[in-house]
Amino acid sequence: MLSQTIQAALNGQISVEGNSSQIYLAMASWAEVQGFEGISTFMYAQSDEERMHMLKLVKYVNQRGGEAKISATVEPVLDLSNYKVLFKQLLIHEEKVSQSINELVGITLDERDYATHNFLQWYVSEQIEEEANARYILDKINLIGDDKGGLYLFDNEMKNFTSQIPTPQ
């Protein structure tokens, strides 16, 4: 059985993951309209991933005798001036999500809820991976500079980038 504190904290994270899915969906749609086929493919997959992160939490809360709360999502506020700022925002957002997961893990220790602590380790690993991916992509973007040919290749490479991101079990 989950304590009220843990349940509220997990429900907060459900909201974070749901909003993340919306953010990446907005990025995917923007990239698609701009003609960045690879970037949009990557962002659509990111959005799906975040929904999976959310679902995993929903199922865990309900399985442990709690009640998952599905709240309204927030309309994404993004700087969509170019593809570079898009990926900078992705990294900043993932860093925020990592912080949120860390706080959640801290609460499980305060509450001595070791089952939830254990459950959250998957998210801890996932955040390491997601931040690493975002930094890797930003490094590539910095290498491209203003080279149009480089951008074409980068967009092409992004089509298959999803294969490097682990899927939730």
Ligand code: FEO
């Ligand atoms: Fe579910 Fe990208 O954090």
